[in-house]
Amino acid sequence: MINSKYFFKGLGCVKSFDSPAIALGCCMVAIGALLKNIGFNLQESAFSTFLTYALPGSLVMAETMIIGGSLLNIFFAVWLVNSRLYPMTVSLVPLMMHKNQPKWKYYVSCHFVAVSAWLIMKNNYKFITREHRIDYWIGVGTATWTISIVATIIGYFSADYLNKDIIIGLAIVNPVYFMCMMIGSMKTFQINFSIILGTILGPAFYFVSPEWCILFGGLIAGTIAFFLGEKNVK
């Protein structure tokens, strides 16, 4: 069903020296502590990471709950932040499609699409034979997902011992880690341009609409980069 050799190879990606496990773990510890502070119990905190497994989404949920937003507010706010997962999925799954692989694997494993697993896969897929990429991906996803859940639980238990400076320190880990990983994947003109334009336009659109800035900024930046890149290649 799942080729164990490739599954374990994917699982092992978190053991490497520049493993994402530490950064991901730090962020999730912060989330666990935050969820405890807003009144979640242990099961709810773990369950939240188990089901959502997208850090900015969990943050937005917590913030919307703090200001007393309704369920509809939560849905909308989370959807806006996590809609980036749509282009991320579309730019990953076609790389793993193979006629010998059953469809359910793709539908189940899309739950693992989140920045860390996605960037690992984007940087490594070329080294894996096409037929087995989905099994490798399931391994990568299982590893990062498990780390997130365990770290959320650790964060929940350590919430009382973490002072404010440590929480602030943990909060910067996530953007720094993502930024470094992204710089590491800047290899083609189109990608470089997408990243640079996105970095500028995302915050720029914040002045137009704080809710929609990621979507608008990303869409416009990506489209400009695409056309410039296509022209450049020709």
Place this chain on the structure above:
Amino acid sequence: MSNSVFLAILVTSLATFSSRILGVITSEKIKENSKIFRWFNCLAYSTLAALIARIVIFPSGTLSEVDYFVRFIAIISSILVFYLTKKNLVYPTIFSAIILALINSYLV
């Protein structure tokens, strides 16, 4: 599990999973070497960059209590560490947490 928290978690995961599942449905018709795939690839990187830039420049939650200048120093020095350690990911991330916590507790 209290009802409202449970519903909030469920709503959050639905809002998240819908983008992922739509992504797989769309992927069924997209070929790896097509133009539209390259466009989506650009969109994925640009929205990600937009999100990260937003988190750093207009943070919400605990990070918003840190001064702009301090955040800026922490990010720039971490990227420097990233290059100095030959693009290792562990050193800059650990470094960023330590330097931010230190500046914030002793210098500000």
